Amino acid sequence: MHMQIDAALNRQLSEDSDLSHPDYVVLVTLTAQPGGRLRISELAQASGWEKSRTSHHLARMARRGLVEKEACESDRRGAFVVITARGREVIEAAAPGHVAIVRRLVVDRLDTHDLDVLARVTETVLAALAEETGTALAIQAHTPVREDRHVPPSDRNTP
Amino acid sequence: MHMQIDAALNRQLSEDSDLSHPDYVVLVTLTAQPGGRLRISELAQASGWEKSRTSHHLARMARRGLVEKEACESDRRGAFVVITARGREVIEAAAPGHVAIVRRLVVDRLDTHDLDVLARVTETVLAALAEETGTALAIQAHTPVREDRHVPPSDRNTP
């Protein structure tokens, strides 16, 4: 199921915009940040990716002008990623369609109880994963399902 | 959550055996078949993969001696995949550890009610996906969760 959902999201995104699903995750995370700026390792943590994957992906996105890197003054090992103006344009154009398909495929099909169970199951399994792998961090909270559940369809189009 | 589960399964498999998660899916599907033999397009359908992905993956597995291809008499466009003796050895060695981690991470953490909800949610979303993409087939039933739920842990180690 997850495989097919992800395929559908990728398809929708690359038809309507020029973004992959990972691109979308990065841009949404950055727009949620003051200044659209984040330490690279924090972005990695927020999106649940490895350092290496994050680095490769940001390199590709920088090449396309969606983000830029900035040196960090206080810790000269580190770096920031910043969303560009073009990045903002693209994500703003892509968001409504993306949100719509997530609703169409999942949120609108399930009732309150199902969504509660899903939320709980997710937390349980993430806890199990954390135990399993020592201390795998399991932070992941882009669209808090439980909070916008009762908003009427017409008013709901934020990422 | 799915991302982390899949990463954990891949990690476990490549530590304990020499298989990736997709490798495992192919081998389990084949062993469930009389003669360990299946038409390539049926394997694609059973595993929920595209033709192209299936073809590429089988090519890699054939190169490693896990499966072989056979011509089809009745329809000379088609072909069969067959699991090799070595393929059987490998999957039999890998299965118990794989089953164990799935239990540890998911099945043993959830109660009957949660698993029922999950099963229903999965069907609902797959139905939505089928609508969305025209007629996406959504067959996927390797380990029917609902049927082995009450077997005591010690007796449960079939893929």
Added chain:
DNA sequence: CAAGATTGAGGGATCAATCTTC
């Protein structure tokens, strides 16, 4: 032309090694 399957190119993801700064 449609169905079964393969191929090649290109993005995506992981691992191990590396480089720099703390």
Added chain:
DNA sequence: GAAGATTGATCCCTCAATCTTG
């Protein structure tokens, strides 16, 4: 030595194009 990040190799996956048989 450890933390922040990058690199290169390699496998995985998708898309579009192709080849062959029905």
